[in-house]
Amino acid sequence: MRQNLIGAICLSLAASMWGSVYVISKYILEFVPPLTLVWLRYVIAFVFLFALLKANQAKRKKQETFRKRDWLLLGWIGFIGYFISIACQFIGTKLTDAHTGALITSATPAFIVIFAKFVLNERFTVRKVLAVVLATSGVVVVVGWRTNIGNYFWGSLILVGAAITWALLSVYVKLASQRFSSLTITTYAILFAFIFTTPEMLWELHSNVLSSQNIWVILGVIYLGIVATAGAFFLWNKGMELMDAGIGSLFFFFQPIVGAFLGWLLLNEKLNIQFFIGGSLIVAGVLIVTIQKEKVRKISMDQ
Known part of the structure; x- marks a missing residue:
């Protein structure tokens, strides 16, 4: 009972931190360009995670070995997930608003079903297909059918791209977890993302002004790097370790709830019926997928 309680607290905090990213980044993006913000976030997160990883390895007195294909896999995770997906998240949020960003990207678990079929050879089921249809319909409703195509429309489509690429990341992380810990995967994938982001960040700064005189911007960047990146990943992985995966994944929905609430509270954003x-x-x-996974897990245990 105590283990489940601690796990629930960890998962709730992690998902809530991710929900706050959309609100914090919406404010910071008024002063810092999107890709530059991603770069700063990764610099801080990597330094923090690398120190934690090395301390953990020293404590266990064990060093992990990497093969060429391991580096390629970690590089791919860093590129498709931490570079492409997070960049789309920040750019999409800048063009739309905080609660739309939190909501659209919450469709990620349903998109995992599609990629799991082709990457992990997991079979399609009626429940899985229905989940994808429902989640996709929800995204369409949020984006809306607008005859006047403007920044909000394109920002919403970019956020859909963030959800899809993060789902692809999740599938490849599952492959990588067969050899490495979540801490190792996250640390080195972020290192690759930092490398991929650097050229774009330098190019972006040529045509954008970076404001560093605002103390709230500086504190916000530090928050995104340590709390919402390094801390949230650690808490999420710890919570999933303590709880059943099917039940634990339900806490993902704290992300859009917190994102929408903070957007309404701090940014005066409106929550309409379409939302x-x-x-x-x-x-x-996503609940259909989660319930199905939990059901399958219980059946396999009974056998």
């Missing part, structure tokens, strides 16, 4: 309808469809889709 709630689309959100309900996304929640229904």
Whole structure:
């Protein structure tokens, strides 16, 4: 009972931290360009995680060995997930608003179903297909059918791209976890993401002004690097370790809830009926996948 309680607290905090990213980044993006913010976030997160990784290895007196294909896999995870997905998340949030960013990217678990079929050879089921249809419909409702195509429309599509690429990341992380710990995967994938982001960050700064005189911007960047990146990943992995995966994944929905609430509270964003309808469809889709996974797990244990 105590183990489940600690796990629930860890997962709730992690998902809430991710939900706050959309609100914090929405403010910071008024002063810092999107890719530059991603770069700063990774610099801080990597230094923190690398120190933690080395301390952990020294404590266990064990060093991990890497093969060429391991580096390629970690590089791919860093590129598709921490570089492409996070960049899309920040750019999409800048063009839309905080609660839309939190909501659309919450469709990620349903998109995992598609990639798991082709990468992990997991079979399609009626429940999985229905989940994808519901989640996709929810995204369409949130984006809306607008005849006037502007920044909000394109920002929403970019956020869809963030959800899809993060789902692809999740599948390849599952492959990598067969050899490495979550801490190792996250640390070195972020290192690759830092490398991939550096050229784009330098190019971006040529045409954008970076404001560093605002103390709230500086504190926000530090928060994104240590708390919302390094800390959230650690808490999420710890929580999933303590709880069943099917039950633990339900806490992912603290992300859009917190993101929407903070967007309303701090940024004066409005939550219209379109947001709630689309959100309900996304929640229904992901719950179907979660319930199915939990059911399969219980059956396999009984056998």
